[in-house]
Amino acid sequence: MPSGIGLVKTRRAVVFDGDRPLKLGSGAEVNRVEVAYETYGELNEERSNAVFICHALSGDAHAAGIHEGDDPDRPGWWDNIIGPGRPLDTDRLFVICANVLGGCSGTTGPSSTDPDTGRPYGLRFPLVQVRDLVTVHRALLAELGINRLLAAVGGSLGGMQVLQWVIDHPGEIDGALVIAASGRLSAQNIAFSAVAREAIMRDPDFNDGDWYDTGKRPDSGLGLARMIGHITYLSEQSMREKFGRRIQDAEVPRFGFDVDFQVESYLHYQGQSFVERFDANSYLYLGRVMDYFDPFRDPARVQQQIEAGDTSFLVLSFDSDWRFSTAHSKEIAAELRLAGAPVTFREIASTHGHDSFLFAIPEYHETVTGFIDRLASERGIGRESG
């Protein structure tokens, strides 16, 4: 499916600086925060058609369209859902996606230069939480002159940001679309996160996060962390269908310790290509962001905040997702309902596991379209207007 949007550019905005540092929930401060973001479609005069996309752990601001010089067959990571006539229809919506705080694709994070020292932060960057990611997104929206969103949409860590946003800042989001997310990581989720973190921190080139000037990078550990992650992103069934027990580039096994099975080759490739584009410290920070996420910890406060707002929720899960299974989404829906929120929950059939939220599954996209259509018509945003 070719991109419906065509050429796009990543822009940057400095949203905290100088006398106005970013104050984190922990009390720590970040002096200067730059945000990388993209927008698709046009903001209408009433500024009522803005949809914010929150991305997942390894995502970035480039959600749709094509960057100049890039392969036209490799558009932004969520191009299939954003564009003219697509569920997030850019003929009538103004769609924004920004790289998260702590990331490594243009927004300030541990690989950014600390203005106080002139050197990359490394682990001197303060630990951030989901609420801080939201703080930065809101600052960007303020820059863009947007104070209310038609919708906030996100899968996985993206959905977690959407949840936190609604709970912390009532009255800013008409519709919250929380996809393949978790309201609280399970012990098994945290265990996977822990071994990925260990893989990075045990790499001798990690150098306590301070490798930037050493000429070495903890690519080995980061690649291994990504391999572990990938096992949890696919379902057992999709792995079986994709690879089975097939041998890579051969009919019979080679019997040795090198890569032999296709699934091994796939994981290697995923690990290798990831280290070209991702920072190991960002992986640690954003992994921890998820581990510590716990927005329903204080149900009385959640109820108060939900009542103060008027957000309606669509919570979606995929039946083959075992990273954040349907049980996680059902728990989110239950806690939101307990707090008095209007919630539609839907489990979508898909074999793609956690990664399903990235696929153009008809039932899934139709459900999103229906939700967005309803929000848009409530605001008088027609299919034709924009």
Added chain:
Amino acid sequence: MPSGIGLVKTRRAVVFDGDRPLKLGSGAEVNRVEVAYETYGELNEERSNAVFICHALSGDAHAAGIHEGDDPDRPGWWDNIIGPGRPLDTDRLFVICANVLGGCSGTTGPSSTDPDTGRPYGLRFPLVQVRDLVTVHRALLAELGINRLLAAVGGSLGGMQVLQWVIDHPGEIDGALVIAASGRLSAQNIAFSAVAREAIMRDPDFNDGDWYDTGKRPDSGLGLARMIGHITYLSEQSMREKFGRRIQDAEVPRFGFDVDFQVESYLHYQGQSFVERFDANSYLYLGRVMDYFDPFRDPARVQQQIEAGDTSFLVLSFDSDWRFSTAHSKEIAAELRLAGAPVTFREIASTHGHDSFLFAIPEYHETVTGFIDRLASERGIGRESG
């Protein structure tokens, strides 16, 4: 539960040596093979009461009883199933357990000294397969004067050895007890195996498997591999019940990259304690043994072999096991039935995941007892005799 057996000793036997090297299925040879084994109970005059235990990846010959000087509360790894009055009743059975070929607990493996060079083999040790592990067990039985087993019993890799044994050597085993095993690893199983192997091989102290004389060991990689493994040994439910999201030694999170959640602490401990007792090369070899296991590859041969023997099978799975789920056991049962074997299959309810086979779950132990009782009574081995 105190051990019913009391003091035991690990013995050793040289089963291949000199003019009689071990010939592997691959065609390679191992000049000298020593086997570590233990026995419990007495072999009867008819030599008809022998039960062989095949152990899993990280097991050893010390299945039951207590070694002199050891903590009496820490008997052998399967003590709860072996002993007077237990399912493998040593009042009437002669139970044997031997460390596998390629292991590191007394049987020849990659950490053993190569008689040709006087140095540890490392990766010069030939790749072995399940059939080779069986060859060595059979050689040990020949040494002990046993040519037929009342039963062969094993969980996980142990069950895979039992399967291979029956298929390769008809007429040697009355009853085969295949527990929490797989007849063919899935793509996801192989993927987990691959990342564990990578964790070891990416450790700089691995030194291509030749670390024995360097004063360093790839403990970091082996510990990480074990942590990954442990996630797959427990069920999501047992992890939730054991650890939930509780913080280690504190009420509130410390918010950092060190171990904070209890589940992280548990995995660390498992990784640390494992490296004290296990050889990283053995982990690689035995992991690959499982990846390549494929005993049903040639159904016509399987049928011929099954028909040539007279083994009855008990195939058991545990409902919370997601490493080798019930689907794996059902597939084993189906392929055995297709080959004409008498098979009883049973799924046992348990929250302990793959590790369930090590627990004294009443329904599980009663099922094993029933199977062994029937075999024993067919051979005229009474509860009293022995």
